[in-house]
Amino acid sequence: MLASWLALAAPQAVEALDYATDPVSGYALGGNDPVAYFIDRKPRRGQQKYELRWGDTVWMFVNEGNRAAFEKAPRIYAPHLTGCDPTALAGGFVTIGNPAIFALHDGHLLLFHSEINRFLFLADPQTLLDTARDAAVRLGCAW
Numbered sequence: 001m002l003a004s005w006l007a008l009a010a011p012q013a014v015e016a017l018d019y020a021t022d023p024v025s026g027y028a029l030g031g032n033d034p035v036a037y038f039i040d041r042k043p044r045r046g047q048q049k050y051e052l053r054w055g056d057t058v059w060m061f062v063n064e065g066n067r068a069a070f071e072k073a074p075r076i077y078a079p080h081l082t083g084c085d086p087t088a089l090a091g092g093f094v095t096i097g098n099p100a101i102f103a104l105h106d107g108h109l110l111l112f113h114s115e116i117n118r119f120l121f122l123a124d125p126q127t128l129l130d131t132a133r134d135a136a137v138r139l140g141c142a143w
Contacts, residue, residue, distance in 0.1 A: 019057050020083035020099050020111055028057045029099045034077040035066035037109050043099055054078075075143070080108035084141035086132035087117035094139045105129070 019028035028034070029043070036044035046060025050067045053059075054074050061067040070077045079097065081089060088095035097111020101118055104110070105125050112118040121128050136142040 018055060018082045019059075019079055020096050021057055026058055028055075028059045029079065029083070031060050032099045033061045033066050034059060034079070034109065035069050036062055037102060037104065038077065039066070041104070043102070076107070077109065079111050081110070081132060081136050081141045082143065083111050084132075084136065084139070085113040085117050086110055086129055087121045088113055089132035089135045089139060089141060090128045092135060092139075094141060 020030060021028050022030040025031055027046075031045055032043040033046040036042070036046075044062050046062055046066075048060065050061040050064060051058055052061065052067055052071055054070070055078070059070065061070065080086075083097050085093075085095045085097045095113040095117075097113055099111060101112040101115060102109060103112070103118055103122060103125075105121075106129075110121070110129075112121065133142075
Protein backbone atom coordinates (compact mmCIF):
# COMPACT_ATOMS: atom_id res chain seq x y z
CA MET A 1 0.00 0.00 0.00
CA LEU A 2 2.84 2.42 0.83
CA ALA A 3 4.36 1.78 -2.60
CA SER A 4 1.13 2.86 -4.30
CA TRP A 5 1.03 6.03 -2.20
CA LEU A 6 4.66 6.75 -3.09
CA ALA A 7 3.85 6.44 -6.77
CA LEU A 8 0.96 8.89 -6.40
CA ALA A 9 2.87 11.31 -4.20
CA ALA A 10 6.00 11.47 -6.32
CA PRO A 11 5.90 13.95 -9.19
CA GLN A 12 7.56 13.37 -12.53
CA ALA A 13 11.33 13.08 -12.51
CA VAL A 14 13.27 16.32 -12.93
CA GLU A 15 16.94 17.12 -13.18
CA ALA A 16 18.55 17.39 -9.76
CA LEU A 17 19.61 20.85 -8.54
CA ASP A 18 21.87 21.15 -5.54
CA TYR A 19 20.46 22.41 -2.26
CA ALA A 20 17.08 23.63 -3.57
CA THR A 21 18.82 26.55 -5.26
CA ASP A 22 16.43 29.20 -6.48
CA PRO A 23 16.87 29.47 -10.27
CA VAL A 24 16.23 33.24 -10.24
CA SER A 25 18.29 34.42 -7.25
CA GLY A 26 20.86 31.61 -7.27
CA TYR A 27 20.60 31.21 -3.49
CA ALA A 28 20.55 27.82 -1.81
CA LEU A 29 17.32 27.04 0.04
CA GLY A 30 15.67 29.85 -1.87
CA GLY A 31 17.61 32.34 0.29
CA ASN A 32 16.71 30.80 3.65
CA ASP A 33 19.34 30.39 6.35
CA PRO A 34 20.20 26.66 6.75
CA VAL A 35 21.26 27.11 10.38
CA ALA A 36 17.95 28.75 11.29
CA TYR A 37 16.09 25.50 10.60
CA PHE A 38 17.99 23.93 13.50
CA ILE A 39 17.90 26.92 15.87
CA ASP A 40 14.48 28.41 15.17
CA ARG A 41 12.83 25.22 13.83
CA LYS A 42 11.54 27.19 10.85
CA PRO A 43 12.89 28.75 7.67
CA ARG A 44 14.15 32.31 7.97
CA ARG A 45 15.21 34.48 5.08
CA GLY A 46 18.91 35.35 5.17
CA GLN A 47 20.50 38.70 4.39
CA GLN A 48 22.84 39.39 1.50
CA LYS A 49 25.42 40.92 3.84
CA TYR A 50 25.87 37.45 5.40
CA GLU A 51 26.41 35.51 2.17
CA LEU A 52 28.82 32.61 1.87
CA ARG A 53 29.82 30.54 -1.15
CA TRP A 54 30.07 26.80 -0.48
CA GLY A 55 29.56 23.88 -2.84
CA ASP A 56 29.41 26.16 -5.90
CA THR A 57 26.29 27.62 -4.30
CA VAL A 58 25.64 30.90 -2.50
CA TRP A 59 24.06 30.61 0.95
CA MET A 60 22.45 33.40 2.97
CA PHE A 61 22.26 33.73 6.75
CA VAL A 62 20.33 35.85 9.22
CA ASN A 63 23.44 36.81 11.19
CA GLU A 64 27.20 36.39 11.41
CA GLY A 65 26.92 33.66 14.07
CA ASN A 66 24.85 31.42 11.80
CA ARG A 67 27.22 32.09 8.91
CA ALA A 68 30.22 31.15 11.08
CA ALA A 69 28.51 27.96 12.30
CA PHE A 70 27.78 26.90 8.73
CA GLU A 71 31.28 27.77 7.55
CA LYS A 72 32.74 25.59 10.30
CA ALA A 73 30.48 22.56 9.60
CA PRO A 74 28.53 22.99 6.33
CA ARG A 75 27.58 19.31 5.98
CA ILE A 76 25.81 19.48 9.32
CA TYR A 77 23.51 22.29 8.19
CA ALA A 78 23.16 21.82 4.42
CA PRO A 79 20.06 19.86 3.37
CA HIS A 80 20.60 16.12 3.45
CA LEU A 81 20.43 14.43 0.03
CA THR A 82 21.41 17.84 -1.46
CA GLY A 83 17.83 19.03 -1.03
CA CYS A 84 16.15 16.22 -2.98
CA ASP A 85 12.87 14.95 -1.54
CA PRO A 86 13.58 11.64 0.29
CA THR A 87 10.07 10.29 -0.29
CA ALA A 88 10.35 10.86 -4.02
CA LEU A 89 13.85 9.34 -4.04
CA ALA A 90 12.53 6.24 -2.26
CA GLY A 91 10.00 5.97 -5.10
CA GLY A 92 12.72 6.30 -7.75
CA PHE A 93 12.19 9.97 -8.66
CA VAL A 94 14.39 13.03 -8.35
CA THR A 95 12.35 15.96 -7.08
CA ILE A 96 13.81 19.04 -5.47
CA GLY A 97 12.38 19.79 -2.06
CA ASN A 98 10.57 22.97 -1.16
CA PRO A 99 12.48 24.92 1.53
CA ALA A 100 9.13 25.70 3.24
CA ILE A 101 8.23 21.99 3.60
CA PHE A 102 10.85 20.34 5.77
CA ALA A 103 11.59 18.00 8.63
CA LEU A 104 14.52 17.61 10.98
CA HIS A 105 15.27 13.93 11.39
CA ASP A 106 18.25 12.31 13.09
CA GLY A 107 20.22 15.57 12.92
CA HIS A 108 19.51 16.17 9.22
CA LEU A 109 17.52 18.83 7.41
CA LEU A 110 15.24 17.15 4.87
CA LEU A 111 13.23 19.00 2.24
CA PHE A 112 10.00 17.72 0.66
CA HIS A 113 8.23 18.52 -2.58
CA SER A 114 4.80 18.36 -0.94
CA GLU A 115 3.07 18.04 2.40
CA ILE A 116 1.92 14.52 1.49
CA ASN A 117 5.52 13.45 0.85
CA ARG A 118 6.47 14.85 4.26
CA PHE A 119 3.56 13.00 5.87
CA LEU A 120 4.50 9.72 4.17
CA PHE A 121 8.10 10.13 5.26
CA LEU A 122 7.20 10.81 8.89
CA ALA A 123 5.02 7.67 8.96
CA ASP A 124 8.12 5.47 8.43
CA PRO A 125 11.20 7.70 8.37
CA GLN A 126 13.99 5.18 8.77
CA THR A 127 12.79 2.79 6.07
CA LEU A 128 12.21 5.60 3.59
CA LEU A 129 15.49 7.31 4.42
CA ASP A 130 17.46 4.09 3.94
CA THR A 131 15.82 3.55 0.53
CA ALA A 132 16.29 7.23 -0.39
CA ARG A 133 20.01 7.13 0.47
CA ASP A 134 20.49 4.10 -1.75
CA ALA A 135 18.71 5.85 -4.63
CA ALA A 136 20.46 9.20 -4.03
CA VAL A 137 23.80 7.97 -5.30
CA ARG A 138 22.28 6.51 -8.43
CA LEU A 139 20.05 9.54 -9.10
CA GLY A 140 22.54 12.32 -8.38
CA CYS A 141 21.31 13.55 -5.00
CA ALA A 142 24.30 12.58 -2.88
CA TRP A 143 27.45 14.49 -1.93
